[in-house]
Each structure stands twice: as structure tokens, then as C-alpha cells.
Amino acid sequence: MWRLFFEVCDVLVGLIPKRAMREKIRRQELYDYRKKLNALRKTFPKKEFKHVRVIKGGWNIGFIVNNKYVCKIRKYYDGNIPVEKITREKRITDAFKNIVPIQIPKIDIVKSDGYTFYKYEFIPGANLNRMPLKKIQKNAWELGKQIGEFIYKMHNADPIEIADLKTKSGDGWNHNDICNNIIIDKKTMKIVGLIDWEYSGWGTLETEFENCIHFSQKMRDSGIGTVIQLEYYVLQKKDKATENNT
Secondary structure: OOOHHHHHHHHHOOOOOOOHHHHHHHHOOOOHHHHHHHHOOOOOHHHHHOEEEEEEEEEEEEEEOOOOOOEEOOOOOOOOOHHHHHHHHHHHHHOOOOOOOHHHHHOOEEOOOOEEEEEOOOOOEHHHHHHOOOHHHHHHHHHHHHHHHHHHHHHOOOOOOHHHHOOOOOOOEEOOOHHHHHEEEOOOOOOEEEEOOOOOOOOHHHHHHHOOOOOHHHHHHHHHHHHHHHHHHHHHHHHHHHOOOO
């Protein structure tokens, strides 16, 4: 759907007589979609670049290539952005890939025509936020337990390799946008992945709990937020009991 939108808009913008105005609209409103797509096309063999879907959200625009790879890039890309900001998401996901119990993207950095993309394998499944409320409610207990365990493992880990990214106050590491990025297997209703880590960072536990439901009325109405917190504190209590017995 988004690709068709960008294609149509790009054609319409092409009818504007003033070149400066065309370029401004394409940069500000269409995020230089065409240039980024063409740059990305150069990194794939033609046979692997037949089917492309476009997604957008947060800071990024993304291209799903043949349902095999996702390539993301900032909407308003500036080649002068410090390398540290470009690679931040990769560093965080690399640090937590063997810590958390839910699959997270393994990000590679791809450079082409002056652009820097994040590339990772596409995780097949459905976005939980797009499921009917009754379906979420029916499976809220098991889903909430999975998310609660994920938050517990992440928030209580402190990987030394990303210690320099703790730039604000808090008490642990957060994903910070769980609500919108839970990928599930529609047949089993199990979580199979958690994507889009651009907002992740050091913060408070209360913020992470809130962001699990804050951006979705369905998530709030499902009661899953209560299950998430309950599972977190059950795990915390178990670990404290184990520590006291050793």
C-alpha cells in the first residue's frame, strides 16, 4: 500500500514545473523515496529484487525485499550524521541478541550511493496490534507472560559493550516501543519476534510498562498490561528467593 502511495505521489510531483519545488517536496514529504529505493537496488542482484514493499514509522522508512530482508533508513537522511547515531540500533540489538528470550533482528549495515541502511532478515508473522481485540484478549495471558519475561531479561541486563549509550537517567534498558512491534505467529499466537529498536535506550521500568500499551487502545483494553507486570514481578521474586537461598 505505501509503495503505491509513494509511486503515485512521485509521479504527481513530477508534474510540478519548478525543479527546486519538486526536489523540496520529494525530500520533505516523500523522504527521497525514489533515490533511496534506487540506491538499495544496487546492493541486490536483480533476481533478488523483484518484489518490494514499503513500510514507514517512527524515524524510518523501510523496504521489505522479497519477504526475505528488511532494509530501513531514516526518513530525513543526512549523510553528515555521526556514525555513532547510525550504528546505535545495531549495537543495542547485537548486545541483547543472546540475552532476551524473543527473537530480535540481527542488523547489518549497508552503504550505497551515500546512504546507510539497516538490513536484517524479515521475520514472518503478523503485527499483534493489528489483530482483533477478542483475539488479543483470548491470548493475553500467554502473550503477556512472554513480554513480561522479555522485559525482565532486558531491563536487568547491563551489557558492558553499550555502557556508553546510557546517556540519561533510568534503572535499566528498554525497548521503548513494544506496543507497535510485536510479531506473532497467527496460528499459535506466540510471539516470534520484536522489531524496530530505534527508540530503545536506558530508562525507567515504569516507562517500559507504559509503552507496552500506551499507543494502542486494543492493547489497553485487552488487559495484557496487567499480565506483563505480574509476570515481571513473579520473575523478580523468584530470583530474589534464589539469591537468599545461596
